[in-house]
Amino acid sequence: MNHLLITGFILLLGLVWWLLFRKKKPAIPMDFPEPWKVILSEKVSFYKTLGAEEKARFEQNILSFLGKVTISGVEVDVDDTDRLLVASSAVIPLFGFPGWNYRNLNEVLLYKGSFNEDYETDGKQKHILGMVGSGSMRRMMILSKQALHQGFENARSKRNTGIHEFVHLLDSADGATDGIPETLMQHQYVIPWVKEMMEEIGEIKRGESNINPYGAKNQAEFLSVISEYFFNQPRQLSKDHPE
Numbered sequence: 242m243n244h245l246l247i248t249g250f251i252l253l254l255g256l257v258w259w260l261l262f263r264k265k266k267p268a269i270p271m272d273f274p275e276p277w278k279v280i281l282s283e284k285v286s287f288y289k290t291l292g293a294e295e296k297a298r299f300e301q302n303i304l305s306f307l308g309k310v311t312i313s314g315v316e317v318d319v320d321d322t323d324r325l326l327v328a329s330s331a332v333i334p335l336f337g338f339p340g341w342n343y344r345n346l347n348e349v350l351l352y353k354g355s356f357n358e359d360y361e362t363d364g365k366q367k368h369i370l371g372m373v374g375s376g377s378m379r380r381m382m383i384l385s386k387q388a389l390h391q392g393f394e395n396a397r398s399k400r401n402t403g404i405h406e407f408v409h410l411l412d413s414a415d416g417a418t419d420g421i422p423e424t425l426m427q428h429q430y431v432i433p434w435v436k437e438m439m440e441e442i443g444e445i446k447r448g449e450s451n452i453n454p455y456g457a458k459n460q461a462e463f464l465s466v467i468s469e470y471f472f473n474q475p476r477q478l479s480k481d482h483p484e
Contacts (some may be wrong), residue, residue, distance in 0.1 A: 269304060269307050269308045270304070273300040273301070273303070273304060276321070277300075277303075277321065277325060278296075278300070280321065280322050280325050281299075281300075281303075281325060281329065284322065284325070284326060284329075284393050284394075285325075285326070285329045285393060286393075286396045286473075287329070287333050287336075287472060288329065298336075298339075299332060299336065302328075302332040302335075302336070303325065303328045303329065303332055305342070306328045306331050306332060306343075307324060307328055309342075309343075310328075310331075310343070310346055310347065310348060310349060311347065311348040311349070312324050312327050312328075312348070312349045312351065313348060313349070313350055313351065314350075314351045314386070315350050315351065315352050315353075315362075316352075316353065316362075317351055317352065317353040317386055319351055319386075323351060323386060323389070326389050326390065326392075326393055326403060327349050327351070327384065327389065327403060329393070329403070330389070330392070330401070330403025330404050330406070330407050331343060331403075331407050333404055333407075333472050334404060334407050334408050334411060334468060334472065335411070338425055341424075341425070343407075343410060343411075343414075344414065345380060345410060345413065345414060346380055346381070346382060346410060347380040347381065348380070348381050348382075349381070349382045349383075349384060350381060350382070350383045350384070351384055351385075351386045351389070352383060352384070352385055352386065353385070353386055353387065354367075354385055354386075354387050355367050355368055355369055355370055355385050355388070356369050356372075356383065356385070357369060358372075360372075360378070360383060369383075369385075370384070370385040370388035370402045371383065371384045371385065371388065371402045371403070371405060371406040372406065373406060373409050373410055373413065373418075382406055382407075382410065384402060384403060384406060385402065388402040389402055389403050392404065392469075392473075396473075397474070398473055398474075399452075399453065399469060399470040399473055399474050399477075400453065400469050400473070401469045401472065401473055404465075404468060404469050404472055404473075405465040405466070405468070405469050406465070408422075408464060408465040408468040408469075409461065409465050411424070411425065412461055412464055412465070418461045419460055419461055420435075420438055420459070420460030420461045420462075420463055420464040421434065421435065421460070421464075422464070435460075437484060438460050438463050438464070439460075441456075441463065441467075441482070442456065442457045442460070442463055445457040450482075451481060452466060452467060452470060452482070453466045453469070453470070
């Protein structure tokens with residue numbers, strides 16, 4: 242009997258601790274706030290190009306994402322603009338696939354600046370701006386807050402760290418981060434896509450392409466790099482790389 246009482250007491254203490262100290266997500270509004278619409282209009286070019294109905298769908302996708310994924314700052318404050326830019330980075334790559342959601346993400350961590358492969362912000366090799374977590378960091382994404390904002394500030398840029406990392410997340414949804422998002426790509430397009438990737442990677446390595454050279458590292462990076470280009474500068478990509 243005493244053993245049961247002690248066990249129950251321990252469980253009760255654990256529950257109290259969890260209720261007091263667990264991370265609390267900000268309350269997500271039912272309707273999209275007008276100040277948030279202003280932030281999107283000022284910061285997110287993709288959103289500005291949409292018609293009224295598509296803007297409403299984009300806003301609902303933002304609310305859905307924020308309702309499922311926690312966005313936390315690591316020694317840095319997180320405000321509504323930060324949350325909206327993270328959510329926009331997630332919504333943009335999937336906007337053409339209604340109903341598809343990220344099933345392999347629970348939390349996005351924002352660091353002030355760059356970090357290393359051990360998620361440290363001090364010391365050497367501090368050159369990473371974004372990363373999809375693995376191991377103990379599985380189901381997490383880490384982003385530099387500074388790089389996140391830079392990706393949306395220059396409308397003429399071909400780079401966007403947030404979109405880059407969320408495309409990696411999409412790529413890995415089929416179990417392999419290999420530049421072939423099989424969960425979204427119809428089977429008949431896989432072989433032509435792989436052929437196109439390999440040809441373009443060769444052109445990058447020979448200095449014959451205006452695509453970010455980082456895309457030549459491997460097929461996974463090529464997919465993310467070309468997605469940044471596609472969503473930031475679609476007309477320029479269509480002109481320079483119609484294939």
